[in-house]
Each structure stands twice: as structure tokens, then as C-alpha cells.
Amino acid sequence: MIHDFHNGLCRARVDKLWGYIDRTGKYVIIPKYNNVEDFFTLDE
Secondary structure, three states, rough: OOEEEEEOOEEEEEEOOEEEOOOOOOOEEEEOOOOOOOOOOOOO
């Protein structure tokens, strides 16, 4: 499952774990979390 991009990153789930991918589809944070939120900075 993949969601919308925020600050160039998108949360993505593999099986039951979540991580973040960049716009090329490469994982920048490998799926290891049970729950994540959209990736925002204080500037947004």
C-alpha cells in the first residue's frame, strides 16, 4: 500500500510493516514500523 508524497517521501507498507520511499520508489527508511504518519517538516 502506498500513499501520497509529502516533502518528497511517501509512506509505504510491506506486509504489516511501514517505511518511506522516495519518488524513484527506493526505500529511504526501510519498513520496520507498525504505524507511521505522512512525512512533514515544520515548514509545511
